[in-house]
Amino acid sequence: MKIANKTFIVTGGGSGMGRELTLQLVQKGAHVIIIDLHEDDMNETANMAGQNSVSSYRIDISDKTAxxxxxxxxxxxxxxxxxxxNNAGIIQPFIDVKDLDFQQIEKVMNVNFYGPLYLTKALLPRLLKRPEAHILNVSSMGGFIPFPGQAIYGASKAAVKLLTEALYAELLNTKVGVTLAFPGAIDTNIMSNSGLATKEEEAKSKREAKFNALPADKAAAQMIKAIEKNKLHVLIGKDAKMMNFLYRLAPRRAINMITKQMAKMKAS
Incomplete structure (x- = not known):
């Protein structure tokens, strides 16, 4: 798909990967409509991209009526x-399923799964009328391999995975392309955007943990390239590629490895 002179909607475009996706789509000649809950962040993105190239809407994507x-x-x-x-997403508190209440569970599922579903389903009739169109849904490395303490987040992203792959099959003979992205660890503000920390606390936590993640601009560039090439799957980051390989080769070994790593992180 050619990006120039197209109009894209990017959810979560106020910060992180969403901001980088917005900026890079604009650089390639697109107009971007940002959806986000954080108005100040959206305004900052719009100023960076150029006000004439961006439109902003403050909307809760988990609200179907909205x-x-x-x-x-x-x-x-x-x-x-x-x-x-469909980039916007949140993580759950880092606790096991037995300790999660249903309000927390429903919030994660509503934002991560129902949000993309609501927006995609509402837009599909219009996308199908275009000479060419594209849907990119952001899943996660956690959507194909389980992470203890992020079971519901992983379940929501696994649901996005199968929804997107089914959309690909259903739209195969149309002019609407479909891409599914699996980011690994990306340097974004997902903890603060999920209400689990302030931006300052999140930044401090990353420094103390010597957080080593793929920069958001590089992740966004790979996603946009996947749209341009009409790829079905794009694995973002060395960790996502490695864990995808290990999980396919030896699922139990890969899960045990992740579990040990998570235990070390909790202990540190």
Missing amino acids: IDQFVQDVGTKHPNIDGVV
């Missing part, structure tokens, strides 16, 4: 939507 209204309203200003990047 999403349906947005898709209806946005059509008056932007009748042609060519792509959607």
Whole structure:
């Protein structure tokens, strides 16, 4: 798919990968419609990208009524939507399933799974009318290999995986391309955006842990390249590629390795 002169919707475009996706899509000649909960972050992204190249909407993607209204309203200003990047997501508190309450469980599922589903389903009739269009859904390394203490997050991302692959099959004979991204550890503000820490606490935690993750701009560049090449799967980062290989080769060994690593992190 050619990016220039297209209009994309990017969820979570106020910060992290969403911001980088927005900036790089604009650099390639697209107009980007940002959806995010954090208005200040959206404004900062818009200033960086250029106000004429970005439109911003403060919306909770887990609110189906709000999403349906947005898709209806946005059509008056932007009748042609060519792509959607379902990037927004949150993690759960780092605790086991037995200690999670259902309010926490439902929040993660609503944002990570139902959010992309609501937006994609609402936009599909319009995408199908375009000469070419694209859907990119962001899953996670945790969507194909389990991480103790992130079971519900992983389940939500595994649901995104199968939803996206089914969409690919259903849209195979149309002009709507579908891409599924599996990021590993990416340097974003996902803990603070998930309400699990302040931005300052998250930054301090990364420094103390000597956090080694792929920069968000490099992750975004790989995703956009996957859209341009109409790839089904894109594994983002060496860790995602390595764990995908190990999990396919020896699932139990890969799970045991992850479990030991998580235990070391808790102990440190």
